[in-house]
Amino acid sequence: MQLTLEFGGGLELLCDSVKIHSVNVDLPAEEKKLTMKHLLAWVRSNLIKERPEMFMKGDTVRPGVLVLVNDCDWELSGQLETTLEDKDVVVFISTLHGG
Amino acid sequence: MDSNGGVDELLTELQSLKDSKLDIEARISVLEAQLQQIQSKQHPNQKGSSDCSNGGSESGHDLTPDMIYRYSRQLLLPSFGVQGQSNLLKSSILVIGAGGLGSPALLYLAACGVGRLGMVDHDVVELNNLHRQIIHGEAYIGRSKVESAAAACRSINSTIEIVEHKEALRTSNALEIVSKYDIVIDATDNAPSRYMISDCCVLLGKPLVSGAALGLEGQLAVYNYNGGPCYRCLFPTPPPTTACQRCSDSGVLGVVPGVIGCLQALEAIKVASLVGEPLSGRMLLFDALSARIRIVKIRGRSSLCEACGDNATVTHQKFQHFDYEKFTQSPLSAAPLKLKLLTADSRISSKEYDEVVKKGEAHILIDVRPSHHYKIVSLPKSTNIPLANLEDRLPEISSELKRKGIHDAPDAGIYVVCRRGNDSQRAVQLLHKMGFTSAKDIVGGLESWAHDVDQRFPTY
Numbered sequence: 001m002q003l004t005l006e007f008g009g010g011l012e013l014l015c016d017s018v019k020i021h022s023v024n025v026d027l028p029a030e031e032k033k034l035t036m037k038h039l040l041a042w043v044r045s046n047l048i049k050e051r052p053e054m055f056m057k058g059d060t061v062r063p064g065v066l067v068l069v070n071d072c073d074w075e076l077s078g079q080l081e082t083t084l085e086d087k088d089v090v091v092f093i094s095t096l097h098g099g
Numbered sequence: 100m101d102s103n104g105g106v107d108e109l110l111t112e113l114q115s116l117k118d119s120k121l122d123i124e125a126r127i128s129v130l131e132a133q134l135q136q137i138q139s140k141q142h143p144n145q146k147g148s149s150d151c152s153n154g155g156s157e158s159g160h161d162l163t164p165d166m167i168y169r170y171s172r173q174l175l176l177p178s179f180g181v182q183g184q185s186n187l188l189k190s191s192i193l194v195i196g197a198g199g200l201g202s203p204a205l206l207y208l209a210a211c212g213v214g215r216l217g218m219v220d221h222d223v224v225e226l227n228n229l230h231r232q233i234i235h236g237e238a239y240i241g242r243s244k245v246e247s248a249a250a251a252c253r254s255i256n257s258t259i260e261i262v263e264h265k266e267a268l269r270t271s272n273a274l275e276i277v278s279k280y281d282i283v284i285d286a287t288d289n290a291p292s293r294y295m296i297s298d299c300c301v302l303l304g305k306p307l308v309s310g311a312a313l314g315l316e317g318q319l320a321v322y323n324y325n326g327g328p329c330y331r332c333l334f335p336t337p338p339p340t341t342a343c344q345r346c347s348d349s350g351v352l353g354v355v356p357g358v359i360g361c362l363q364a365l366e367a368i369k370v371a372s373l374v375g376e377p378l379s380g381r382m383l384l385f386d387a388l389s390a391r392i393r394i395v396k397i398r399g400r401s402s403l404c405e406a407c408g409d410n411a412t413v414t415h416q417k418f419q420h421f422d423y424e425k426f427t428q429s430p431l432s433a434a435p436l437k438l439k440l441l442t443a444d445s446r447i448s449s450k451e452y453d454e455v456v457k458k459g460e461a462h463i464l465i466d467v468r469p470s471h472h473y474k475i476v477s478l479p480k481s482t483n484i485p486l487a488n489l490e491d492r493l494p495e496i497s498s499e500l501k502r503k504g505i506h507d508a509p510d511a512g513i514y515v516v517c518r519r520g521n522d523s524q525r526a527v528q529l530l531h532k533m534g535f536t537s538a539k540d541i542v543g544g545l546e547s548w549a550h551d552v553d554q555r556f557p558t559y
């Protein structure tokens with residue numbers, strides 16, 4: 001499944017400072033759909049190069065990270081249970097505090 | 100005394116004249132503003148709708164001729180017009196933080212005619228603020244940011260009321276200060292302030308225009324507006340301290356907070372004038388490097404929110420005793436951390452290190468800052484091995500010691516330096532663990548070197 005993944009607010013530093021990743025994610029074996037839960041595990045093992053604790057806590061993202069599926073807060077689409085479709089754009093952004 | 104041709108005396112007199120000039124200018128703008136206030140109270144019909152000379156009774160608004168002329172370009176906007184301007188003139192806005200975000204926000208809010216404009220900050224202006232905090236000028240270095248910002252706002256618009264709060268916002272004064280305003284702009288630079296300000300706005304029912312900027316990115320949202328979410332709805336749990344980067348560590352391109360600060364002024368103007376559709380329930384994400392702005396839909400008010408939910412636990416009473424620094428594990432001011440990880444015998448002061456150099460003692464100096472820091476400035480004969488790579492590059496230290504004929508003995512001279520003396524302690528801990536037991540760090544890093552040893556050494 002073709003997906004565009006974007007990292008911002010400093011999270012890109014965890015994946016070689018690359019902000020936009022065009023990726024192909026296969027459906028997990030014996031599954032009919034790809035959920036955010038699967039995608040997070042995939043991102044953690046395929047894109048995150050350092051300090052994974054800065055990206056995830058338990059099986060979800062760490063506090064202070066917003067997840068947007070097609071420009072919409074994943075809280076509105078079922079968080080970890082959000083089902084992804086081909087060509088979806090998923091954004092991971094760390095909240096900023098500076099000024 | 101006259102060894103430098105009287106330059107010192109000239110400089111002293113110049114400085115004292117400049118200081119007096121600033122004081123006089125500030126006093127003039129205060130007096131002008133007071134005069135304006137008194138005159139408008141004594142002659143209310145000059146701007147009142149009963150004054151026939153400016154046709155006030157027929158136009159049905161209370162803008163004076165001066166106001167009509169000053170704000171004419173806004174009055175000409177069909178979607179803003181007289182009604183929008185009148186609403187704005189009756190509104191009050193509080194800007195918390197007169198820094199990178201607050202600077203442009205304050206300038207625009209003063210210029211556009213917000214009736215009462217308040218500003219809170221306890222900091223003083225520093226030279227390394229000026230690239231982004233454009234409301235302040237060189238003449239105000241070392242002086243209160245609020246004084247500086249207020250003078251700049253008064254020089255643009257002496258007809259509005261400007262209120263100076265020269266103090267840090269704390270749980271003890273926040274409710275009192277914020278309650279005097281209709282709308283709040285969060286232009287602060289740290290996580291605990293953001294939670295504190297949001298909770299305070301929820302308690303008092305004030306819309307909150309929240310902006311943030313770091314590096315080359317910015318974020319903007321309007322919270323607690325028209326049934327929309329508050330900051331805690333979105334971020335119920337504070338992020339780990341390590342995820343809270345500061346401009347003083349990570350850097351920021353001046354214009355980036357400028358863009359976000361301008362947008363904060365715009366959102367506050369929209370809320371105050373009841374014009375347009377404020378950025379509530381949405382968030383704006385700005386990426387300067389790729390020139391992209393993305394507006395995303397965020398969750399609505401959460402019924403489980405501690406601050407604004409159905410069973411909210413944040414009350415006036417609790418707020419005043421809530422420890423936001425403990426909650427977020429980070430300080431309310433942007434002051435840098437001062438870690439103490441090592442015992443005294445594993446550390447030396449910058450002055451002591453200066454002695455080591457002067458005596459010509461054989462040693463190596465490892466600078467563990469990131470390489471882009473090292474490029475700004477470094478001590479002579481130091482070796483740059485960033486903390487992140489230290490473990491992988493230990494063999495370089497061994498060979499460097501060998502090259503200088505220093506034996507890997509308990510008293511081998513291995514010194515570690517960084518910018519402020521935090522990372523150097525982490526590095527020494529690692530070195531001790533890896534067998535370099537003689538490693539010591541320089542207390543206070545290059546900042547203390549510049550302060551105590553070489554005043555001409557650049558700081559950043």
Ligand SMILES: [Zn+2]
Nearest residue numbers: 329332404407
């Ligand atoms: Zn809330």
